Amino acid sequence: MPLDLPFQSAKQLAAAVRKKKIGCLELLDLYLKRVETHNPKLNAVIATDIEGARERAKMADAAVAAGGKLGPLHGVPMTIKESFDVAGLPTTWGDPAFRNSLAERNALLAQRMVDAGVTLFGKTNVPLNLADWQSYNEVYGSTNNPWDLSRTPGGSSGGSGAALAAGLTGIEAGSDIGASIRNPAHYCGVWGHKPTWNVVCPQGHTLGGNVAYGDIGVVGPLARSAADLEIAMDVVAGPDAIDARGWKLGLPRSKKKKLADFKVAVLLSDPNAEVDHTVQAEIQKLADFLGTKGATVSDAARPAIDTAELNDVYIRLLRAATSARLSDEAYRQAVADAASLAPDDMSYFAQMQRGNSLSHRTWLQLNEKRHRMRLAWDAFFRDWDLMLCPVAVTAAFPHDQQGLRHKRTIVVNNKHLPVVDQIFWAGYSCVTWLPATAAPIGQSPEGLPIGVQIVGPQYGDYSTIAFAKLLEKDYRGFVPPPGYN
Structure with missing residues (x-):
C-alpha cells in the first residue's frame, strides 16, 4: 500500500515534482502545515525561514515550468540539524551563549543539498554540544519521540529523526561522532548513514567560527528511504574547494544486486555493552531471513580485535576530539581527575577524563592502536562484505535529563546499567573511520522502532x-508512527 504523500521518500517527492503532480510551493506548504499541526508536541523543528523558503519554492516552480534541467532533489522540502550553519539562522549547538549567533552562509553540505534542488526551510533540535542520546537544551527545550512522547528521539540528531518519522520534512542531514546519526535513526524508525571519515566535508558544521575539521566525526544524511541516502551521498560527498585542487573522490559502487550476493557476519551483543534481548531478537530474525534468501551468514566471523581495547581507544580519542570545547576550569579538573584515578579504573568517567586531558604523546600511541585495528577490519572485509550489529542497547528509552549523563542508567534485560555503556556500539565502526548505515528492521514489544547497524x-x-x-525492498520498508496521518 503506497504511503501517504508526507511520508513518501525524497526520491518519490522529487519525481512527483518533475512529473508536475504537485508544485514545489504546494509541497512546501503541505509540510509547513504539518509542522504547525504536529511540531508543538514534538518540538523537533526549532527554527524556520518560512518567507525565504516560500520564495525559493516559487523560484523552483518557475524552473519546472521553464522545462530546464532539475536537480535530483528539486522541490523537496528539507530541514537540517541545528549544528549546521544556515544563512540567517542561529547556530547554537544548544548553548545559550550562542543564541544570537546568526550564520552568514550555508555549511557546505547544506549548500550542496540546496544546489541539488531542496527547499531548505528550517533546523531541527540537538542536545547541548551535541553530547547526548537525548535532544534537549536551554535554548530550544526538549524534543520528543513521535512513537512515544515520553521517550527520547535519540541524539544528537534527535530533531532530525523525529521530524522525518513524523512526516514534517522530506529529507534531513546530521552529524555523527558517537552514533548521532545512527542512534536517532534507530530510535525513530528511519534510515541514516554515517559516512567513511573525511568522505563528506564538514565545512560549516562548527561552533563559534572554528574552521578545523576534527577526528572521528562525520556529517551525513538521514531519510525515510535507503534510496534517499544514496541520492544524498551522490550530492554531498567530496572535498572542499582547497582539497579539490589535489584529489577527487571515487567511492566504488556496489555490484551486488540481491541479498544472496552478500556475505555477512552478525554480532548480537558484546561484554562491553550488553544488548537487550528485544534488540538481539530482531537482529537474529533478520539474520535468519537472510539465510533463507541465500546470503552467507556467520554468527562467529569477527575482525581480530580486542573489543575492550577498541572501546578504550575510542572513548579516549572521542573525548580528545571534543576536548577543545572544554572551559579552562573543566580541563584542569579533567587533568586532576585523570592523575588521581587508579590505573585499572576502566569506568566511562575514568576513560572520559583521561581523554579530556590526553597528552599528544598518548594520542599518538592510541592512534597507532587505532590504525592496527583499522588494518584488522580491512583483513576481515577481504572475506566478508558486511558486519551487522546493534546501533544501541535498547529501543528508545524514557526521557531522563537529571544529573550528569555518565551517572544515568537505562534498563537492559531487567537490569539498570550505565547509559554510557552503549557508546561501544557507536565506536565499533566509528573509531576506525568505517561507514555504517542504520536501517529499521522491526519493533520492540512496546511498539518502538528497532534498527540494525550495517558496517562496511x-x-x-x-x-x-x-x-x-x-532490506527496504525485501524485508521492511518505512512504517509511520501512529497518529500523524
Missing part, C-alpha cells in the same frame, strides 16, 4: 547503502 569496509559507503536498499 572503509570507502564501502555504497555497499552498506545497497544492502539497506535491498
